[in-house]
Amino acid sequence: xxxxxxxxxxxxxxxxxxxxxxxxxxxxxxxxxxxxxxxxxxxxxxxxxxxxxxxxxxxxxxxxxxxxxxxxxxxxxxxxxxxxxxxxxxxxxxxxxxxxxxxxxxxxxxxxxxxxxxxxxxxxxxxxxxxxxxxxxxxxxxxxxxxxxxxxxxxxxxxxxxxxxxxxxxxxxxxxxxxxxxxxxxxxxxxxxxxxxxxxxxxxxxxxxxxxxxxxxxxxxxxxxxxxxxxxxxxxxxxxxxxxxxxxxxxxxxx
Ligand code: BG6
Numbered sequence: 001x002x003x004x005x006x007x008x009x010x011x012x013x014x015x016x017x018x019x020x021x022x023x024x025x026x027x028x029x030x031x032x033x034x035x036x037x038x039x040x041x042x043x044x045x046x047x048x049x050x051x052x053x054x055x056x057x058x059x060x061x062x063x064x065x066x067x068x069x070x071x072x073x074x075x076x077x078x079x080x081x082x083x084x085x086x087x088x089x090x091x092x093x094x095x096x097x098x099x100x101x102x103x104x105x106x107x108x109x110x111x112x113x114x115x116x117x118x119x120x121x122x123x124x125x126x127x128x129x130x131x132x133x134x135x136x137x138x139x140x141x142x143x144x145x146x147x148x149x150x151x152x153x154x155x156x157x158x159x160x161x162x163x164x165x166x167x168x169x170x171x172x173x174x175x176x177x178x179x180x181x182x183x184x185x186x187x188x189x190x191x192x193x194x195x196x197x198x199x200x201x202x203x204x205x206x207x208x209x210x211x212x213x214x215x216x217x218x219x220x221x222x223x224x225x226x227x228x229x230x231x232x233x234x235x236x237x238x239x240x241x242x243x244x245x246x247x248x249x250x251x252x253x254x255x
Contacts, residue, residue: 009027009029009245009248012027012245012248012249012252013025013026013027013248015252016241016243016248016251016252019251019252020230020233020234020241020251021236022233022238022239022240022241023239023240024049024239024240024241025240025241025242025243025248026045026049026240026241026242026243027243027244027245027248028041028042028044028045028221028242028243028244028245029041029244029245030244030245030246031221031222031223031244031245031246031247032067032221032222032244032246032247033222033223033224033225033246034246038221038222038244039066039067039070039221040070040073040074041244042067042070042071042219042220042221042242042243042244043067043070043071043072043073043074043219044074045242046071046074046153046217046219046242047071047074047075047076049217049240049242050084050151050153050217051078051080051082053150053151053214053215053217054082054084054150054151055082056081056082056083057083057084057085058084058085058150058151059084059085059086059087059145059146059148059149059150059151060084060085060086060087060108060149060150060151060152060153061086061087061088061089061146061149061151061152061153061204061205062086062087062088062089062101062104062105062108062152062153062154063088063089063090063093063101063153063154063155063185063186064088064093064095064099064100064101064103064104064155065095065099065154065155065157066099066155067155067219067220067221068099068101068104068153068154068155068219069098069099069103069104069107071104071108071153071219072104072107072108072111073107075108075111075112076111076112077111077112077113078112078113082112082114083113083114083115084108084109084112084114084115085109085114085115085116085117085145086104086105086106086108086109086114086115086116086117087105087116087117087118087119087142087145087146087149088100088101088102088104088105088118088119088146088204089101089146089149089152089154089186089204089205090119090186090187090202090203090204090205091119091121091123091125091202091203091204092119092121092122092123092124092202093123093166093187093200093202094123094124094165094166094167094168094200095165095166101119102118102119105117105118106118117142117145118142119139119142119143119146119203119204120138120139121133121139121202121203123202124200124201124202125201125202125203127201130201130202130203133203134203139203143203143204146204146205147205147209149205149213150213150214150215151213151214151215151216151217152205152210152213152215152216152217152238153216153217153219154185154186154216154217154218154219154238155185155218155219155220156183156184156185156218156220156225156228156229156232157183157184157185157220157225157228158182158183158184158224158225158227158228159176159181159182159183159184159189159190159197159228160173160176160181162184162189163176163181163184163189166200172198175197175198176189176197176198179191179197179198180192180197181197181198182227182228182231183227183228183229183230183231183232184228184232185218185232186205186207187199187200187202188200188207190231190232190234190235191231192227192231192234193231193234194231194232194233194234194235194236195235196235207235207237210237210238211237215239215240216237216238216239216240217238217239217240217241217242218232218233218238218240218241218242219242219243220241220242220243220247221242221243221244221246221247222244222246222247223246223247223249223250223255225247226246226247226250226251226255227250227255229241229243229247229251230251230255
């Protein structure tokens with residue numbers, strides 16, 4: 001029954017917390033691969049965690065993706081004095097407009113009366129543009145805010161799914177295959193043991209920056225993502241995981 005299910009999740013949460021060395025794990029019922037509402041449930045729990053974390057005027061950096069878009073959709077105006085500043089974690093990574101971090105940051109701010117700043121950078125960035133764009137005053141200012149973020153919230157994807165969604169070049173696909181990439185987050189691709197195989201060149205948060213950020217929340221569910229979640233969390237840069245039952249069970253029982 002319901003109570004049993006909740007208690008069952010507690011055990012599972014503790015188990016995953018210990019295995020993946022996390023501070024907090026939250027599991028919602030179902031499988032977001034199969035039922036769309038599960039993704040919104042993940043979103044609801046992610047919003048709750050954000051409320052628990054934030055004090056008055058903090059900065060939240062976030063990635064794009066359909067999961068983060070669902071988090072935004074679950075946000076509601078609150079009477080609290082919390083007025084977060086939402087910023088994209090990194091520059092464009094080849095997502096459709098509605099799934100871009102810029103769009104999601106603006107949407108979140110609108111829904112909970114927060115503020116937002118956008119990063120206007122071309123996508124993808126050439127080496128040359130990269131070096132000149134980080135010197136642009138407007139970009140520099142937002143980059144500074146991003147690096148000072150109090151909370152980072154991000155999705156995790158399956159490596160090849162993400163590479164195809166981003167229409168990665170043949171060379172990149174080959175690099176991912178040779179390096180046996182399993183997961184993707186923030187535009188970084190990782191192998192089974194959490195080593196970086198490839199990274200999309202753009203401005204904003206670099207993986208190293210995450211270690212100085214107080215709370216890094218990963219939101220990812222669906223049985224098909226279990227292997228990716230495991231791979232990404234192996235490099236230990238996120239301390240909170242919000243996932244669903246199907247991914248959680250696969251994380252423990254194997255995939
Ligand atoms: C991307 C993020 O936009 O979305 C990644 O940059 C993340 O960090 C990916 O892995 C996940 O997408 P989705 O649609 O599976 O939530």
